[in-house]
Every structure is written in C-alpha cells, then in structure tokens.
Amino acid sequence: MDQKELREWEARCIQEEPPACRAGCPLNVDARAFVLAMADNDFDAARGVLEKSMPLAAVTARLCEAPCEVFCVRANLGGAIAVGGLERLCIRETRPKGKILRLPARPKKVAVFGSGPSSLTVAFDLAKKGYPISVYHLGVKPGGWLRELPDSFLPQSILDEELERLGTLHVTFVSVPALDATLVQAHEADAVYVGQDDTLAPDLAALLGPPDPDTLALERSGWFTGGMEGREHRFISAVSHGREAAVSMDRFLQNASLTSSRVPLRSGRTALFTRTDGVEPVKRIIPADPVGYNREEGRSEASRCLDCQCLECVRHCAYLAEHGAYPKSYARRVFNNSAIVQGIRQANTFINSCSLCGQCEVLCPNDFSMADMCLDARREMVSLKRMPPSAHWFALEEMRSAKDGQAALIRHAPGTNESVALFFPGCQLSGIRPDQTLKLYERLLELEPRTGIWLDCCAAPAHWAGRAEEFAGLLAGMEKLWAGMGRPKLVTACSTCLKVFSEHRPDFGAVSVWTLLAGEAVAPGAARPALALSDPCTSRHDSATRDAVRCLLDKLGQPLSPLAMSGELTECCGFGGLMDNANPALARKVAEARVAQSDADFLTYCAMCRDQLAKTGKPVLHILDLLFPELARPASEPPAGISLRRVNRRQLKDAVLGRHGLDRGARQPWEDVRLAISAPVAALLEERRILEDDVRQVLYAASRSGRVLRHGTDSRVVAAARLGEVTFWVEYREGEGGFEILKAWSHRMRISGGDL
Amino acid sequence: MSLVFMPEDMDWVCEPCGERLTPGKVELNYLGNVFHVELPVCPKCGFVYLYEDLAMGRVLEVEQLLEDK
Numbered sequence: 007m008d009q010k011e012l013r014e015w016e017a018r019c020i021q022e023e024p025p026a027c028r029a030g031c032p033l034n035v036d037a038r039a040f041v042l043a044m045a046d047n048d049f050d051a052a053r054g055v056l057e058k059s060m061p062l063a064a065v066t067a068r069l070c071e072a073p074c075e076v077f078c079v080r081a082n083l084g085g086a087i088a089v090g091g092l093e094r095l096c097i098r099e100t101r102p103k104g105k106i107l108r109l110p111a112r113p114k115k116v117a118v119f120g121s122g123p124s125s126l127t128v129a130f131d132l133a134k135k136g137y138p139i140s141v142y143h144l145g146v147k148p149g150g151w152l153r154e155l156p157d158s159f160l161p162q163s164i165l166d167e168e169l170e171r172l173g174t175l176h177v178t179f180v181s182v183p184a185l186d187a188t189l190v191q192a193h194e195a196d197a198v199y200v201g202q203d204d205t206l207a208p209d210l211a212a213l214l215g216p217p218d219p220d221t222l223a224l225e226r227s228g229w230f231t232g233g234m235e236g237r238e239h240r241f242i243s244a245v246s247h248g249r250e251a252a253v254s255m256d257r258f259l260q261n262a263s264l265t266s267s268r269v270p271l272r273s274g275r276t277a278l279f280t281r282t283d284g285v286e287p288v289k290r291i292i293p294a295d296p297v298g299y300n301r302e303e304g305r306s307e308a309s310r311c312l313d314c315q316c317l318e319c320v321r322h323c324a325y326l327a328e329h330g331a332y333p334k335s336y337a338r339r340v341f342n343n344s345a346i347v348q349g350i351r352q353a354n355t356f357i358n359s360c361s362l363c364g365q366c367e368v369l370c371p372n373d374f375s376m377a378d379m380c381l382d383a384r385r386e387m388v389s390l391k392r393m394p395p396s397a398h399w400f401a402l403e404e405m406r407s408a409k410d411g412q413a414a415l416i417r418h419a420p421g422t423n424e425s426v427a428l429f430f431p432g433c434q435l436s437g438i439r440p441d442q443t444l445k446l447y448e449r450l451l452e453l454e455p456r457t458g459i460w461l462d463c464c465a466a467p468a469h470w471a472g473r474a475e476e477f478a479g480l481l482a483g484m485e486k487l488w489a490g491m492g493r494p495k496l497v498t499a500c501s502t503c504l505k506v507f508s509e510h511r512p513d514f515g516a517v518s519v520w521t522l523l524a525g526e527a528v529a530p531g532a533a534r535p536a537l538a539l540s541d542p543c544t545s546r547h548d549s550a551t552r553d554a555v556r557c558l559l560d561k562l563g564q565p566l567s568p569l570a571m572s573g574e575l576t577e578c579c580g581f582g583g584l585m586d587n588a589n590p591a592l593a594r595k596v597a598e599a600r601v602a603q604s605d606a607d608f609l610t611y612c613a614m615c616r617d618q619l620a621k622t623g624k625p626v627l628h629i630l631d632l633l634f635p636e637l638a639r640p641a642s643e644p645p646a647g648i649s650l651r652r653v654n655r656r657q658l659k660d661a662v663l664g665r666h667g668l669d670r671g672a673r674q675p676w677e678d679v680r681l682a683i684s685a686p687v688a689a690l691l692e693e694r695r696i697l698e699d700d701v702r703q704v705l706y707a708a709s710r711s712g713r714v715l716r717h718g719t720d721s722r723v724v725a726a727a728r729l730g731e732v733t734f735w736v737e738y739r740e741g742e743g744g745f746e747i748l749k750a751w752s753h754r755m756r757i758s759g760g761d762l
Numbered sequence: 763m764s765l766v767f768m769p770e771d772m773d774w775v776c777e778p779c780g781e782r783l784t785p786g787k788v789e790l791n792y793l794g795n796v797f798h799v800e801l802p803v804c805p806k807c808g809f810v811y812l813y814e815d816l817a818m819g820r821v822l823e824v825e826q827l828l829e830d831k
C-alpha cells in the first residue's frame with residue numbers, strides 16, 4: 007500500500023467524520039464527548055471538553071445559543087439533546103480546570119478595539135498563541151454588552167474572574183473614552199482587530215467598510231473586523247467571528263496565506279452515517295426549575311444521546327471488533343505494516359485474520375471492503391517475500407494434498423467416454439462427507455448418465471493466501487484437465503469453488519448442484535423443527551444459489567427459523583480467507599458469535615461451514631443430511647478432524663475407482679503404520695495441526711533408520727523427521743496393536759547439520 | 763538465543779549409539795538467522811533432542827518473531 011492508496015482507503019471510511027452536533031458548533035466543540043461525559047456523571051471531564059474548544063468557557067458555556075441542537079440526530083426521536091442546557095449545568099457545577107497554557111512568546115503585537123464577545127475571543131485565541139495583546143475598551147471594566155446581562159445569565163463576578171485569567175496570558179486592558187478612527191489609525195500594532203459588537207464611534211464604523219466574508223480581513227492590510235449586526239445568534243455568532251478573525255490574524259502575522267487549506271465552517275454538514283432504525287423515541291427532559299437542569303435531570307437528558315457513530319461494519323464483524331478500531335484506522339495499520347523497513351511488522355496477523363467474507367462492504371454506506379484491502383496487502387507481502395511462512399502453511403498443504411495423486415481424480419462416468427457435465431464436489435465436502443458425496447454423484451448420474459467426476463481442490467486457499475502466481479498456475483493446470491474432458495459444464499457442491507470458478511474461470515460454466523436439484527422432483531422429508539439456515543459467506547453475491555437452496559428446502563418440507571444476518575448479509579463461519587489458519591482463536595469466536603444468533607439448530611450447504619460451526623458444540627446439519635436421510639449424520643456429530651479428512655479423500659478416490667474396476671495403485675509405504683491414539687492425544691494433534699499421516703511418516707522413517715531415543719528407565723521412545731518445512735517429533739510406546747502415541751510436537755527452526 | 767536448554771528428564775539414550783544424551787553445543791537456524799545454544803545431544807553421533815517444552819515454547823516464540831521481521 008502506498009501513500010496514495012492509503013488516502014483512498016481512508017477517504018472511504020467516514021467513521022472519523024464529526025457527529026452532527028459537533029459539525030453544527032461554530033467552535034467545533036466535541037458535543038458528543040461532552041454529552042457522553044455528562045451522561046457518565048463525569049462533570050469534570052465534560053468541562054475539560056468545553057474548555058478545549060471554547061474561549062472563556064465560563065462565559066461561553068453560559069451564553070451559547072446552541073445552534074448545534076438543530077442538527078442533532080435525536081431531533082425527530084423525542085427532541086434534540088439539550089446541549090446548551092447541559093453546558094450551563096456543567097459550568098455551574100464545576101470549577102475551571104486550571105491555568106490556560108500559552109505558547110512561547112512571539113515578537114509581533116496585536117491590538118484589539120472593543121471588548122464585546124468577538125473581541126474577547128480574538129484576545130483569548132491569539133494570547134494563547136503567544137502574542138502580546140492590548141484590548142481597548144469603553145467604561146471602567148471590559149466586557150461591552152456582557153456587562154448589561156442579569157446575574158441569572160452571567161454573574162458579573164464570573165466575567166471578572168475570566169478576564170483576570172485572560173490577563174495572565176499577557177493581555178493588557180486599556181480603558182479609552184471612545185473607540186474612534188484616530189485611536190485605531192494611530193496604533194502601531196502589527197495586526198488590528200475592531201469588534202463591531204461594541205459601541206464604535208461613527209467615524210470608525212464608516213472607515214471600516216465590508217470585510218472579506220471568509221477571512222474577515224479589511225482592505226487595509228493587517229486590519230480585521232467581526233461582530234457585525236444582523237446574525238441569528240447574537241452571542242455565539244460574535245464569538246465565531248472572533249475565532250475566524252483570529253485564525254486570519256495568526257496567518258497574517260506569520261506571512262502565511264489567509265485562505266489556503268483553511269477549513270470552512272461545517273454549519274452542520276457531516277458525512278457521518280448513523281443508523282437510527284430501531285431507536286426508540288425518548289422525550290427531552292424539561293427542567294423542573296426554569297433556571298436550568300439539576301444534576302439528576304442533566305444526567306437523564308444526556309443519556310438520551312445516541313453516541314452517533316457509523317461502525318456499521320464493526321458492529322457485525324467479530325474480526326473488526328476484536329482489533330478495537332474501525333477500517334479507517336485499520337488502513338493506517340496496514341500502511342504502516344508495509345512501510346516498515348526494519349523491525350517487527352505488527353499487523354501481519356491482523357492482515358491474515360480477515361475472513362475476506364465481504365460482509366463489511368455490503369454494510370458500509372461507502373462500500374469499504376476490508377477483504378479487498380487485506381487481500382491486496384497479502385499479495386504485496388507474498389511478492390515482497392514478507393509473508394510469514396507459517397501463516398497459511400497448513401491450509402496450503404491441505405490444498406496440495408487434495409490435489410495430489412492420492413486424492414485427486416478426473417474421469418468420465420463408468421461405461422462412457424464423454425461428459426456433458428462434470429461433478430466437482432470440492433475438497434472439503436469430499437474430506438468431510440465422502441459417503442454423501444458419492445451418493446450425490448449417484449443422484450446426478452440418474453439425472454444425466456454422462457456426468458463425469460472431478461475430485462480436486464479449487465485452489466481457493468492459494469488465492470486467499472495472496473499467492474497470486476501460484477493460484478494462476480493452479481487454475482491454468484485445471485483448465486488443461488477440464489479441456490481434456492471435452493469442456494463439460496462444472497457442477498459444484500461448494501459455494502467457494504463456485505465463486506472461484508465464476509470469477510476466475512467463467513469458461514468452466516460452473517453451476518451449483520443445488521440449483522440443478524431444485525429443478526427436479528424431491529421427496530418430502532420427515533417432519534423436523536425449523537432450522538436456522540446459514541448461507542456460506544461465499545454465496546453472498548450468488549442469489550441464484552441461495553434461492554435454489556430455499557426452493558429445495560421448501561420441496562423437502564423443511565421449515566426455516568429466521569436468522570438475521572442472512573443472504574447478502576450472511577456471516578463467515580471462521581474458515582473463509584484462511585482466518586482459521588492465521589488466527590484459530592478468533593475463528594472460534596466468530597463461529598460462536600454466529601451460532602449464538604439463533605436458538606434453533608443450524609443448517610448449512612457448505613461442508614466447511616457445517617464443521618466450523620459444529621466445533622462450538624451447536625447442532626448443525628448439512629443439507630445432504632436432509633436430502634439423503636438414509637446417510638444422515640446426527641446434527642451433534644463432532645467435526646471431522648484434519649487427519650480424517652485426508653483419509654476420507656483417499657477412500658473416496660478408491661471408491662470411485664472401484665466402480666471402474668480400477669485401483670489407486672501403489673500406496674505410500676507408511677500408510678500401513680498402525681497407530682493407537684487416545685482421545686486427548688488426538689485433540690492435541692488436532693490443535694497442533696499434526697496429521698496422523700505425519701506421525702506415520704516419522705515412525706516409518708525411524709523404523710528404517712533405527713535412529714530413536716529410548717528412555718533409560720521406562721519404555722518410551724522418541725523419533726523425529728523433517729517433512730518439508732517442518733520437523734515433527736513423536737513420543738510413543740511400541741505395543742502389540744501398533745504404536746501407542748503419547749505426544750507429538752513440531753518446529754520450523756532447523757538444526758544446523760542435523761540430519762534427521 | 764545464546765542459552766542452555768535442558769529438559770527436566772535427561773535420561774534418554776541414543777539407540778544406535780547406546781550413549782546417554784549430554785549437554786552439547788548446537789546451531790539452530792531459521793529464515794537466515796543463526797543461534798548458538800546448548801541442548802541435549804548424543805555425544806557420539808550428535809543427534810539433537812529438541813524436546814517438547816522447548817519446541818512449543820521458546821522456539822515457537824522465536825520463529826514467530828522472525829517471521830514478522
């Protein structure tokens with residue numbers, strides 16, 4: 007990912023856009039954070055939020071007319087949050103948070119004429135930046151019309167206190183008899199501000215002329231003005247003018263452009279999306295005492311805030327939620343990961359954990375696709391040789407084994423020498439449900455006797471792992487095999503295979519076996535309670551298959567129980583994108599979150615989904631259990647382990663060949679090594695991704711070489727062998743019925759000069 | 763990783779050599795990085811015992827660190 011791509015990704019996610027209230031505040035006060043702190047009864051933190059953005063917070067919070075409220079997303083759901091009322095409550099109940107910080111002193115001087123709200127804002131903002139300021143005011147005390155307010159709005163003592171604080175920032179107040187043209191013209195300051203929200207002498211008012219509406223600069227260089235009459239909110243509009251003028255004056259004093267990359271006022275405009283369906287209206291709290299809220303009322307009012315955020319994708323994806331942020335910040339993580347030259351790449355596992363399921367893209371108002379971002383990042387890692395070798399190793403090995411001569415097969419139907427259709431069950435169905443796979447093939451042969459069979463893997467793991475070149479190579483190899491069969495249309499039983507072929511080999515003309523069967527007569531099945539149908543994530547954009555499955559279930563008389571995230575919004579089982587390989591703990595969480603969405607037993611039409619979801623202990627059926635009741639497996643059956651899947655694929659191939667009177671040919675010499683494995687040891691092997699076949703190979707090699715370690719006092723033996731990238735160790739006892747396996751472990755680290 | 767690693771139980775005999783394992787210098791390598799450690803080895807043929815706790819603990823940690831580098 008380069009800088010430009012990062013910007014493009016970032017721009018898509020609008021989670022960091024301001025909430026409507028903040029966008030509607032001319033001072034950019036983070037009203038959401040303020041209101042949430044109030045709801046939390048943390049009034050001090052709430053005051054901190056106000057002081058961060060308000061000049062003279064004790065004054066501003068008391069007088070602001072709260073223009074933000076008209077934009078509040080709660081407005082039509084019981085009334086806007088009373089941000090103004092809450093600000094007054096907060097400021098009444100708390101004390102200033104301490105000294106106002108001032109940047110290092112700057113040499114240039116600023117003169118401010120008038121002491122209404124706009125002038126005091128200019129003085130406050132520029133004093134904080136380190137400029138020495140002189141404020142020229144009428145009367146004994148500065149404050150202009152703020153001095154005329156009744157104490158119930160603004161106690162004069164509070165105004166005095168705030169101005170005293172302002173004085174500590176090198177602001178000098180000078181009382182003058184009149185604010186006139188001579189006074190301003192005679193002044194030597196580097197920049198001048200004239201506040202029209204105070205009483206100006208007519209000659210000064212006439213001298214000013216209209217300012218530039220965006221920068222508030224006057225024609226005379228270094229002169230600025232604001233606080234003009236006729237704006238909707240007398241107080242906050244003046245403060246807003248003061249702030250805009252202060253921005254211009256600071257730029258002017260630094261010889262910078264007044265306009266370039268200046269952020270215009272948002273006036274309530276924001277791209278933040280906030281879902282409100284399902285939000286119940288709650289009426290705005292009216293204070294019992296017209297003076298304002300008490301603490302209790304204030305908290306109730308604040309707790310009506312919706313905490314406006316987008317997070318549409320994060321709310322539904324355990325992976326996105328797990329990492330504590332949202333796609334915009336994830337894009338920066340991915341970028342940083344790729345930009346690192348030396349050191350640890352922190353986001354490798356993060357990038358490899360996305361299931362590439364595509365749900366976020368459907369949910370996002372801007373179609374942000376984490377799947378595309380993570381897949382691109384994986385491809386980059388592979389091409390730069392930075393992909394951790396262990397990240398996808400096991401799945402790639404499984405893919406390769408499903409494609410090798412022991413398991414793969416392509417043949418016309420017995421007794422024919424052509425195929426008009428070619429059944430492609432997929433490696434997972436073959437590995438998990440070999441009997442049902444065969445039965446399904448028989449059913450297809452009844453419908454069309456010239457249906458060949460192709461046992462293979464669609465190469466999705468290579469694609470998901472970001473191995474673009476290997477994936478292309480595998481598909482090219484498959485094209486040759488397919489062409490050799492006379493280019494028949496493919497009939498797939500796995501949504502992933504179907505997606506891979508439809509997207510990358512449309513010439514295969516792949517269709518789903520469920521679509522085919524939905525067009526045929528089906529005998530209704532036994533009555534069953536309703537099941538929650540979980541669409542595989544790879545069927546997300548394949549409504550034809552999803553509809554066909556429902557039609558098939560309807561013919562079977564199988565009622566369905568509603569499942570919220572279905573169809574286009576369906577969720578991954580935790581296997582997709584090789585999540586289960588890179589982050590097995592997260593894959594478990596994903597599956598658990600999925601099955602928790604319904605009390606009904608689950609039903610799927612992907613063998614891998616069935617087993618992943620069943621790992622949680624939830625009863626899960628595969629659609630073949632309904633189609634072929636005589637071969638049905640119990641919904642509570644535990645998943646087929648990694649070792650069994652390998653054996654099943656080999657046996658399926660044997661069974662198909664058997665129908666042709668053929669044999670698989672030479673077995674591997676280690677296939678006959680007999681093992682005795684207890685349930686706990688089997689679980690250990692599964693967790694460590696050590697196959698029984700690996701154990702067999704280690705024991706076979708050791709029996710040939712005799713190189714083992716034998717324990718001095720008991721009968722334990724240890725043997726090891728390097729198989730490909732990994733060294734496997736087995737601790738066992740020799741017994742009558744074969745080798746009793748006690749433990750097995752592995753490592754990728756090599757022992758120099760050690761030949762095992 | 764320049765350290766000594768020994769299992770609690772050192773009572774293992776290299777079958778072909780008939781020798782008990784003893785601590786010995788071993789070089790491990792992964793992804794172009796080399797480490798010198800002391801592990802149980804057969805004094806005669808040099809067979810190295812990379813025992814379970816070490817493989818699934820320290821060695822796994824280091825492998826993962828190197829993979830992310």
Ligand code: SF4
Nearest residue numbers: 027078079311312314
């Ligand atoms: S509901 Fe809360 S966060 Fe949303 S706009 Fe209103 S005050 Fe702001």
Ligand code: SF4
Nearest residue numbers: 323361363364366376
């Ligand atoms: S797992 Fe699915 S929903 Fe979650 S980020 Fe990846 S593609 Fe998006």
Ligand code: SF4
Nearest residue numbers: 019020316319370374
């Ligand atoms: S749905 Fe997710 S990616 Fe899209 S804008 Fe919202 S937070 Fe960002």
Ligand SMILES: [Zn+2]
Nearest residue numbers: 776779804807
């Ligand atoms: Zn030896």
